[in-house]
Amino acid sequence: MISSTYVAPAAASGLTTPIAASDQDIYPAKIPSCLGASRPWSGVEQIWIASIAELATDSRFEHCPLVFVTRGQIPQTIDLSLLVNGCPHIVRISPADRPITVRPEDTRIIQRFHFRLLYHALRKTKDAIQEDDDFAFLFAPAVHNPVSGEVDIDWLELERSFDFDPASFSVRTAIENNDPLLSECVLVDRYYDRHKNRIYLIQKIEHDLSPFKPTSLADPTMSTAKHYLERFHAKDEIDPNQPLVRVLRLDRIYRDNRPQPLSPISFLIPQFCAILPIKKQHLVYALKLPMLMLELYHQLNTLEICSVLQLPMATVSRVQTALTGTQAHRPWSYERLETLGDSFLKVYLAVHFFSTTPCDESSLHLLKIQMERNEKLAIIGRELGVANYYLIDRMERQDWKPPMSREVVAMSTKMLADVVEALIGSQVVYDWRAAVRLLSSLYGSMFRPSFAEYVLQWAQIREEVLTKKKKKHIVVTEDRRQALSKIEDMIHYRFTDLRLLSEALTHSGSNMWQAARNPLSFSAGRSSAAASYERLEFIVTRFLYARDPPLTPHHLTDMRSEFISNQFLSCVAIALDLHNVISNASAGLWDSLVEFDGLFKAQLEHYPSNPGFWKALPKAPKVFGDLYEAMLGAVFVDSGFDIDLVWGIVRRTLICPWWDSAARSLGPSNMIEVGCLHPTQKLYWCIEEQLGCQRGLEFRFV
Structure with missing residues (x-):
């Protein structure tokens, strides 16, 4: 767990730049500029x-x-x-x-x-x-x-x-004179204040009661005077000729989902009471001020960073969520948005380097990794001053104090990177195009603010590669075209350039041009399918993020892992018959595909109602999952990097046919009511939760 907390205000004296503190940096907390805190109150006109x-x-x-x-x-x-x-x-x-x-x-x-x-x-x-x-x-x-x-x-x-001056005002005298000011006052008892720090509202002056008269129904022998003498060891002589004051303790309020119990009625002795200089109406409302100030303070900071980054005002509430830490004890925090922003960042960087850098796939992958590392994102966060806007106050009265100009906040590199990704996620929820514009401003002028510009650059790169490899005139045969046409019918999309789909479903053993540079190919290792995989990961993440009721970060991650696992994507690929249109598959590869296809169909026929039945199958060949990812990548490039169009295909081919079964396979971890769980999933939970084993295990029925 990453720790992030306010540190002692004294440490912020003269602080203008981050100071390393073990694995954290310390930053000055941001005072909203509109509050004019740069000037001292004494000099304000x-x-x-x-x-x-x-x-x-x-x-x-x-x-x-x-x-x-x-x-x-x-x-x-x-x-x-x-x-x-x-x-x-x-x-x-x-x-x-x-x-x-x-x-x-x-x-x-x-x-x-x-x-x-x-x-x-x-x-x-x-x-x-x-x-x-x-x-x-x-x-x-x-x-x-x-x-x-x-x-x-x-x-x-x-x-x-x-x-x-409280010392000049006698509560006893005010009672004797029936002073109307008492109805507006708040009392403090010097003995209670010394031990309990309590304040009281006057309910009634009990002229029929005296300090030595019993007032406790539970203990008829207990009087108010006896309570003072035994519990507080009162040294003053108590005057018996004074009434008691029936009071209601003014309890502090809390930011809690559960209502607090009512405070009990108490009796005070006027002799020991004093009047506070603040009227009742002001002090009662002041109990809300800590959370009121905290909310206003944070929202003003959010409006300011939205203005600095030129973010749409419609995203203010989500930006505020992105800048809220898990320790703030809110019903929301940056974690869900961070998951969404992280997946979109990978898509954006993949599109950028794929469209602008004419190098091999492994080099593209390394370039992308460098730009999405936590250290790089933390540098961006420091330049933006993200830590200065971040809210981590627990909003607990025991710890809270009013915001001042000398506060500081400590954040680790990992947390700073996560908050930057959460800011990206806040724009993705509104419109992924707004997220593209934000990323362009964060990474600099070399990165484009729209995917349309990358389409033009991709066309130039493609022509250069084809010309260099002398493979410019690649022809899709009529038989191949008919086979691919069936795939187009199943996904409800017609390719402008059918070569892209043909390339995506061609094994890397082929000597075609795409073996040298083809981010869509499915079989030359995981890096070759990275561009497609990351788009699928983002689209699934965006779908799960929008579920109602909202999934927790843990549940969202679990369900995303299920949807993009190779075992699950193998089912989707078989349902679309993608494996039957592979070009240039070796005999060994083809045999493994046919074997798994038979096992899948047999399992589906005998256990059609079992959620997550694919988990009981032997490990699927990696080719199956890569096939589906590569097909989506071909659509993405052919459509001009249109994420919404790819989402439509994922919804039709993956979400709609498989959502119920995949969601049920996760059982209670996604908060969806399910029926009988598959024994394989139960075994996974037993190993992880009861035995504490976190490593991925492989097993099958025998």
Whole structure:
């Protein structure tokens, strides 16, 4: 498992470039540029505010008692989705259209309010913040104009909070005078605060109860005073002539799918209580601020990187997912998109080198490997500053603190490469053409922003190779044309250049020109079929990614491996009768094809309902899987590198006929309800899960 976490803020002092830390690099966390965090609050002459509103049950947005205060303007209205104690909340952040001119003392008042608000809203990290900290943004009390609908800062409340001295306000005196201010206050008990760090909302003043009168139904002898004396070892003399305050503990909220239990009713002794300088309405809402700030912070960073990379605004949510780590405790992370982006990257690089580099297949393969290595992708990620935008905060109150300008993030080379691939995947989900444009910008001007340009380059390369080998006029015989026509009928595609299909289904033992350079051939080792294999891998990955309900990264990988395995593709190739149109197959190869074809048909005839029956067959000749991959490669080149057209053929020939059986063969690992599982698959699971054996095993029925 790759570790990635925020490190101590002190380590970021003066940090501008990555610093190696064992297998990780440390980067300064990105503060959204729109927040204007490059200027200290003390030197700010203008501030911007943004109102906060929540979607109510009647589909209207209701204003909240706080506003965001920033040094720069938030660029647009932003809707955030929060999960608060198991309940979904939609929060809208609406920026003002003009700034507010402020004096240094005004900014100081806002900073004091913001610090007090967060200090009491946080749990165990309140001591990690200081009043003079350079927060990325501040909060202030809001006042709403019901006529104009505008929201402004409540300066009167700021001044009241700034001047408020808890020591000068007696809770006992306020109770005796029936002070209406109590209904707006939040209490803290100095004994409870010392031990439990709790704050309370006043429910009722119990004039009929006193500190020494029993209040516990479970223990009739237990009084509130006795509880203070025994549990907290209170040293103060408790005045018996005072009422009790019935309170409700203000619990912290959590980003959790499960609702939190209600806090129990408690009793406090006014003698030990103090009033907080923050009103109840502000402090209650402040409990949501950590997740609210985190969401806004990350979405602003996402909008910024989308602008830098010129990505479509329709992909913002998926880009945000690509920049979310697994440790962020979200229902989503970059992993699924990374799987999709990785498969498309291989397709793009294969097309690039295949179309632009006139060299043999092994050299093409080496060039492609160099460009898709983690080290290369990590270099691209560093140039983009991907780590600066990455979200890995766990959103746990025990660890969380407000974002500040001195935060840093640590990422390994592997994780940085994965996030770059996830960004590619975020564009593939929207439109694979957008992913091509992104890859062109990431890799530089030598890489083309559309496959149409590669089609022209491929035509030039092909003519050069044919002319050099003096094989320009290759003729497909009439008998060969009729055999290939049957394949065209089965895949519902007519080739513009039938030679491509003929070459794809020709064994490398032939002395034709394609033996020297033919990325479509199926039999000259795995590298020769790489271009076709990678397109098939991407198309299958894209199909599985779109499944509903979504597959987890683990399940997606398992199912993809099943669909592109040679054993499974052999079934598809036999169903299309591809093996019967092989040209120049040796006698030994032909015998092995015929033998496996017979075993396959016998198994299918006797056990037609068994999912994954091909697993019970002997290991299929590698030629079968290569045949199908090479056929797809021929279609891909003939169609002008049209991925959508190839997807249609894969859907008709692989997905539709075989999806049910292949999905059922994986049983519960894909979360699909299945019937009886094949014993071979059960044996695989037993070996992997119970015996811990991760190596690929080969066995057959005897």
